[in-house]
Amino acid sequence: MRPVIKMSLKFSAFLSLCVLIVALSCEDTEPEIDNIDPFLNIVFINGDSLDQLNALIEEIDLTVKDIDDTIAILALDSVIDRTETIDSLNEEKAALNTTKSAFNLTVTDIESGSVRVFGISSPAGINPIIPSPDSAEIFRIPLNPAEDISEFEISLEGQQYDLKATYERNTVVEQRTVIVEAFLTDVISESLEITYICQDSSTTCTSNETTVTARF
Amino acid sequence: MKPLLPLVFSLLFTLIFLKGNAQEDSTKLVIDTGLEVYLDYGKLITQFSEFESKLEAGIAIQLSNKLAPNFQAGYATLEPATAFENGTYKSTGYYGRIGVNYLIPFDNTNTFFVGIKYALAFYEDEGMYEISSDIFDTYSVSFSEKDLEANWFELVMGSEKKLKNEKWAVGGQFTLRVMNQRDKFSPVDTYAIPGYGRTLDQTVPAVNVYLKYKF
Structure with missing residues (x-):
C-alpha cells in the first residue's frame, strides 16, 4: 500500500475519533427537576391550644x-x-x-406544626390532597400554575379554614424543563392568622422558598 | 464549545502535514474540473426516523486552481425528543449554503479538502408544554413562531474518494457551524434550526456523508 494511502486511512481514523470525542463531550448529564409547578410551604399551629x-x-x-x-x-x-x-x-x-x-x-x-391536616382542596381544583397525619410538619401546597390566584379550603382537626394566595407567575426553562415560578404578593385568610417572611428580597418573594405560618 | 478549537487546529495541522507528504509523491495529479452534483445520503436515512426528516443536495464547480465554489439546499423537519422534558417541539424549514472548498489532492483517487460557507435558513417552529399539578388541572401551553430566519458560518474539512466509475465519488466532511444571527424568544426559545441543528451552543459540530456525480 502506498504511503499516501496509508496516511489517508490514518487521517480518516483520526477524523472519526475526533467526531466520537465531540459526540461524547456533548452528552447530557443534567439532573432532573422535581417540581415544575409552584408551591407554598405552610406550617399549621393550633393557637387556641x-x-x-x-x-x-x-x-x-x-x-x-x-x-x-x-x-x-x-x-x-x-x-x-x-x-x-x-x-x-x-x-x-x-x-x-x-x-x-x-x-x-x-x-x-x-x-413546630405537628397537627393533623385532613385535607386541602381548592374550588378551582380537580383533586383534594389528603396529607398523611405523619407527614412533614411543613406542608407543601401546590399553587395554580394557570392563574395568579389560588384559593384553598383546609380541614384541620375537624374544622374548615380558608386560605388565599396571590402571586405573579414567571415561566422559565431550566435543564430542558419548562417550569412555572410564583412570586407571592399576598397570603390571606379569614379564619387563620397568617404570618410569613420572604427569604429573599421583598420584591421577589419566591413561593417555593417561603414558609407561611397559619395559626388556627 | 471551547474543546472544538483545539480540534480544528489539530485537523488543520494534520492536513498541512499530509499535504507536505503528498507533495513528495512523484505521481502527476490531475484535477477533474467541471460541474458536480451531490446528494447527502446520510440525511436520506432520517426519512425512516420519527424524530426528524431531512433532505439535502448540492452542486459545485471544480476549477483548475483547486477551488470549488459550491451551493447546497435542503429541507428539514426536526422533532427532537430531547427538546423539553415536559413538552414537544417541532421545527420545519428550508436552508441553503454557499461557499468554496479548497482541494488538497493526495492522488488521483483520494482528495482532502477544506472550505468555508455561509448558510441561511427560513423556518418556523411550534410546540407545547404541560405543567402538571396535584390539585389543579394540568396547565397546557402551545406556542408557534412563523417567518423565522437564521444565518451562520461553517468551517469544513473532509475527504473524498472516487469509485471505480470515476464519474462517481463518495465523501464525508466534518463541519463546525458558528451561529451569526437568529431570532430569539422568551421564555421558550428556538431549540433547533433546519440546516444548523440544536441552538444550545453558539457553535455546533456536524458530520455529513455524500454521493457525488461529476459531469
Whole structure:
C-alpha cells in the first residue's frame, strides 16, 4: 500500500475519533427537576391550644414560686420542726415541674406544626390532597400554575379554614424543563392568622422558598 | 464549545502535514474540473426516523486552481425528543449554503479538502408544554413562531474518494457551524434550526456523508 494511502486511512481514523470525542463531550448529564409547578410551604399551629397551655404553665410557675416562698419561711422556724411539711411541699413542687415539662413538650410540638391536616382542596381544583397525619410538619401546597390566584379550603382537626394566595407567575426553562415560578404578593385568610417572611428580597418573594405560618 | 478549537487546529495541522507528504509523491495529479452534483445520503436515512426528516443536495464547480465554489439546499423537519422534558417541539424549514472548498489532492483517487460557507435558513417552529399539578388541572401551553430566519458560518474539512466509475465519488466532511444571527424568544426559545441543528451552543459540530456525480 502506498504511503499516501496509508496516511489517508490514518487521517480518516483520526477524523472519526475526533467526531466520537465531540459526540461524547456533548452528552447530557443534567439532573432532573422535581417540581415544575409552584408551591407554598405552610406550617399549621393550633393557637387556641397554645394559649391554654401557656396559661397553665404560667399558673404552675406562680404556684411553684409560692411553694418556694413558703419553704423559705418554714425553714426559718427554729421553734417547731417543719421538716415533714417542707418535704411534702418539695414533693408537690416536683410534681408540678413534671407537669410543666410535659406541657412544654406539647407546646414545642404545636409550635413546630405537628397537627393533623385532613385535607386541602381548592374550588378551582380537580383533586383534594389528603396529607398523611405523619407527614412533614411543613406542608407543601401546590399553587395554580394557570392563574395568579389560588384559593384553598383546609380541614384541620375537624374544622374548615380558608386560605388565599396571590402571586405573579414567571415561566422559565431550566435543564430542558419548562417550569412555572410564583412570586407571592399576598397570603390571606379569614379564619387563620397568617404570618410569613420572604427569604429573599421583598420584591421577589419566591413561593417555593417561603414558609407561611397559619395559626388556627 | 471551547474543546472544538483545539480540534480544528489539530485537523488543520494534520492536513498541512499530509499535504507536505503528498507533495513528495512523484505521481502527476490531475484535477477533474467541471460541474458536480451531490446528494447527502446520510440525511436520506432520517426519512425512516420519527424524530426528524431531512433532505439535502448540492452542486459545485471544480476549477483548475483547486477551488470549488459550491451551493447546497435542503429541507428539514426536526422533532427532537430531547427538546423539553415536559413538552414537544417541532421545527420545519428550508436552508441553503454557499461557499468554496479548497482541494488538497493526495492522488488521483483520494482528495482532502477544506472550505468555508455561509448558510441561511427560513423556518418556523411550534410546540407545547404541560405543567402538571396535584390539585389543579394540568396547565397546557402551545406556542408557534412563523417567518423565522437564521444565518451562520461553517468551517469544513473532509475527504473524498472516487469509485471505480470515476464519474462517481463518495465523501464525508466534518463541519463546525458558528451561529451569526437568529431570532430569539422568551421564555421558550428556538431549540433547533433546519440546516444548523440544536441552538444550545453558539457553535455546533456536524458530520455529513455524500454521493457525488461529476459531469
